[in-house]
Amino acid sequence: MRRLHRLGGAILAVVAMGAAIAGSFAILPEPADAIVVDRAVLQLESGSVRDIRLPPSAAERRLASAQRAAYLLRVELASPPGESLFLLIPPTGQDFTLSLNGEPIYDSDLRRIWADPIMRGSLLVRLPRSLLRAGSNELIFAFEKSRTIIPARMGRVFVGGGSALAPTFKLRNLIETHLKVAALAAQTLFAIGILIAYLYRPRDRLFAWLAAAALLTLIVSTGLIVELESAHSFIRPHIIALLPATGLATIGVALGLIGRRPPCALAAAAAAIPVVLSSALIVGAISKEAVASVSMALNLAAVAVASGVLAWGALRRQSADAGLLLAPVFVLAWFQTRDAGMLLGFFDGEIVIAPYARPLVLAALLVILMRSLALSLDKLDRANEHLNARLEEREAELAALHLEERREAARLVREEERQRLTRDLHDGISGHLISIIAMAERSPADARFIEQLAREALDDLRLVINSLDLEDHELPLALATLRERLAPRLARIGVDLCWSNDGLAEVSGVTPGNALMILRIVQEAVTNAIKHGPARRIVIRAGRAPVDGAVITIENDGRPFAVGASGGWGVENMRQRARRLGGDLEICAFDAGTRVTITLPSRLPDLNG
CATH class of the missing domain: 3.30.565.10 (Histidine kinase-like ATPase, C-terminal domain)
Incomplete structure (x- = not known):
C-alpha cells in the first residue's frame, strides 16, 4: 500500500510539473488563413517613437503604461476587398480606441460584463469597407495612461474574412471567457456545499477553514471578474485586499488536512491584514497600486507556504489527503506567480491562467471529501457488522436465558400444581379414606356409613380431576x-x-x-x-x-x-x-x-x- 501511495504521489508530481510548464507557455490559437500584423510603431506621449515587434517586450509594456501610448499598425491590401474584413484583436488588458485610416471605428470603453484584466478576451471588429483602400491601411490603437499597476498588452492582430477568423475567435472566446465563467460557477457551488457542511459540523476546524477559503476565494474571484459600475469601482481595491486572507485560509486548510491545529494567530492575521490594508487605503496612507502589489505578494507567499505544508504532510506524515491536494495547489501557486509577473510586465504572455487552476483545486478537495466520506462509511459499516454480530450473540444468550426461564417457570408451575394437588388430596380424599379405614376397623358391619364415606372420597377426587380441565x-x-x-x-x-x-x-x-x-x-x-x-x-x-x-x-x-x-x-x-x-x-x-x-x-x- 505504501508503494502504491508513493507511485501515485510520483504520478501527481509529474502531472503537476507538466501542467505548470504547459501553463507557462500557453498561447492562444491563431487563424490559418489571415493577414498577420506583427510589426507596429509605438508612439509615446513624450514624443518618443519606436519600431517594435508584437507582442512588445515586458520593458516596452511598462514604458507604454506610464503615459499615453499609441500603436500604429499597417495592413497592406493588393486591392479593395470584395468581402467584409474583420480584425481579430488579442486581449489588451486595458480600454483603447481604434481608428482606421484616421477614422474612429471602435471604442472599448463601453458597458461590459467582464472586467479587465482577468476576463477581457479577444475582440472581433468589423473593418468598414468604405474606409479600406488598396495599398497601405493605417490602424491606430490608442491607450490612455494606465490607472492601475497592470500595463496594457498589445499582441499580434489578424485581418481576414469572417469565415477565416470566426472559428478562431469562438475558440478563443471559449478559452478566455466561458471556461473562466464555468470555473466561477463551480467555485460558487463548492462554496455553497462547504458552507452547508460547516453549518452541520461547526466544531470541525477543517470545515471551518474550508468554508472561509471557499467564501473568500469566491468573493475575490467575483470582484476581479465582474465589471463594476463607475460609482462602485472603488470597491475593487478593497476586494483585492482580501487576497492575503485567501492565502492564509489555504494554509489553515493544509494544516487541517495533515491533522495539525492551525494557530490562532493565523485566523487573527487573516482577519487583520485586509482590515489594515482597506483602512490605509481609505485614509489615503497607501495607493491602490500599493494595495494590489502587497496583496498579491502576501497571497503568493501564503500559497507557497501552504504548498510547503502539504509537501511536508505528504512526505513526512504520509498523509494521502495532503498528497492529493499538493499537486493542484502547487500548480495554482505557479500560475498565480506567472500571472502576477505577466500582469506587472515582467513576463510575456497573452492570458491569465490562474482561474484554470482553481477547478483542479476544487476537484482535489472533492476527491478528498468523498474519500473521507467513503472511509467513514466503510468504518461505519464495519462498526455495524461488529455491532450486529454482538447483537446476534446477545440475542442468542437472551434466547437461551429465556428458554431456561420458561423451563424454570414451567417447573415451578408444575411444582405449585403438584403441591396444590397434594394439599387437595390430603384435605379431601385423604380425610375420607382415613375415616373409611377407621370405621371399618371399629365397626366392620356398618357398611352403609363406609359406603357414604367412600362416595364422598370419590366425589372429592372427581372434583379435583374436573377442575384440571377448566x-x-x-x-x-x-x-x-x-x-x-x-x-x-x-x-x-x-x-x-x-x-x-x-x-x-x-x-x-x-x-x-x-x-x-x-x-x-x-x-x-x-x-x-x-x-x-x-x-x-x-x-x-x-x-x-x-x-x-x-x-x-x-x-x-x-x-x-x-x-x-x-x-x-x-x-x-x-x-x-x-x-x-x-x-x-x-x-x-x-x-x-x-x-x-x-x-x-x-x-x-x-x-x-
Whole structure:
C-alpha cells in the first residue's frame, strides 16, 4: 500500500510539473488563413517613437503604461476587398480606441460584463469597407495612461474574412471567457456545499477553514471578474485586499488536512491584514497600486507556504489527503506567480491562467471529501457488522436465558400444581379414606356409613380431576358440573336442590386452582347443611355483586347456624379460601335456616404467581 501511495504521489508530481510548464507557455490559437500584423510603431506621449515587434517586450509594456501610448499598425491590401474584413484583436488588458485610416471605428470603453484584466478576451471588429483602400491601411490603437499597476498588452492582430477568423475567435472566446465563467460557477457551488457542511459540523476546524477559503476565494474571484459600475469601482481595491486572507485560509486548510491545529494567530492575521490594508487605503496612507502589489505578494507567499505544508504532510506524515491536494495547489501557486509577473510586465504572455487552476483545486478537495466520506462509511459499516454480530450473540444468550426461564417457570408451575394437588388430596380424599379405614376397623358391619364415606372420597377426587380441565371465564361450567354431581346424591337422601346460574356475573382469571377452591367452598357449605341441618331443601344462586364482581349464595332450611360459634375447621377453611381468592364469606342464620354468601372479585388472583 505504501508503494502504491508513493507511485501515485510520483504520478501527481509529474502531472503537476507538466501542467505548470504547459501553463507557462500557453498561447492562444491563431487563424490559418489571415493577414498577420506583427510589426507596429509605438508612439509615446513624450514624443518618443519606436519600431517594435508584437507582442512588445515586458520593458516596452511598462514604458507604454506610464503615459499615453499609441500603436500604429499597417495592413497592406493588393486591392479593395470584395468581402467584409474583420480584425481579430488579442486581449489588451486595458480600454483603447481604434481608428482606421484616421477614422474612429471602435471604442472599448463601453458597458461590459467582464472586467479587465482577468476576463477581457479577444475582440472581433468589423473593418468598414468604405474606409479600406488598396495599398497601405493605417490602424491606430490608442491607450490612455494606465490607472492601475497592470500595463496594457498589445499582441499580434489578424485581418481576414469572417469565415477565416470566426472559428478562431469562438475558440478563443471559449478559452478566455466561458471556461473562466464555468470555473466561477463551480467555485460558487463548492462554496455553497462547504458552507452547508460547516453549518452541520461547526466544531470541525477543517470545515471551518474550508468554508472561509471557499467564501473568500469566491468573493475575490467575483470582484476581479465582474465589471463594476463607475460609482462602485472603488470597491475593487478593497476586494483585492482580501487576497492575503485567501492565502492564509489555504494554509489553515493544509494544516487541517495533515491533522495539525492551525494557530490562532493565523485566523487573527487573516482577519487583520485586509482590515489594515482597506483602512490605509481609505485614509489615503497607501495607493491602490500599493494595495494590489502587497496583496498579491502576501497571497503568493501564503500559497507557497501552504504548498510547503502539504509537501511536508505528504512526505513526512504520509498523509494521502495532503498528497492529493499538493499537486493542484502547487500548480495554482505557479500560475498565480506567472500571472502576477505577466500582469506587472515582467513576463510575456497573452492570458491569465490562474482561474484554470482553481477547478483542479476544487476537484482535489472533492476527491478528498468523498474519500473521507467513503472511509467513514466503510468504518461505519464495519462498526455495524461488529455491532450486529454482538447483537446476534446477545440475542442468542437472551434466547437461551429465556428458554431456561420458561423451563424454570414451567417447573415451578408444575411444582405449585403438584403441591396444590397434594394439599387437595390430603384435605379431601385423604380425610375420607382415613375415616373409611377407621370405621371399618371399629365397626366392620356398618357398611352403609363406609359406603357414604367412600362416595364422598370419590366425589372429592372427581372434583379435583374436573377442575384440571377448566380455563379462563369457565366458572359457570365448573358450577354446572358440580351441580350435576350433587343433584343425584342429594336426591337419594331426599334433599331438594334448587340451583340457578343465570345471573352470574363474568369472572376472569379462572384457573384450575382457584376454581377448585370455589367449588370446595360450595361443596363444604352443602355438606354442612346436610350434616348439621339436617336440611331438606338447599337453594344455590349465582348472581352479580352490588358493587363489582360475583356472588354465590347457599341457603338451607335446616337448623340455624349458631351466631358467634367458630364452626370448626371446616368453616375456617372456607373463610381462608375466600380471602385467598380476594373475596369474602359471610354466614347468616335466620328462623328457617342458614345462608352462606360467597363474594368474588371480577378478576380472580393468580394463586401460582
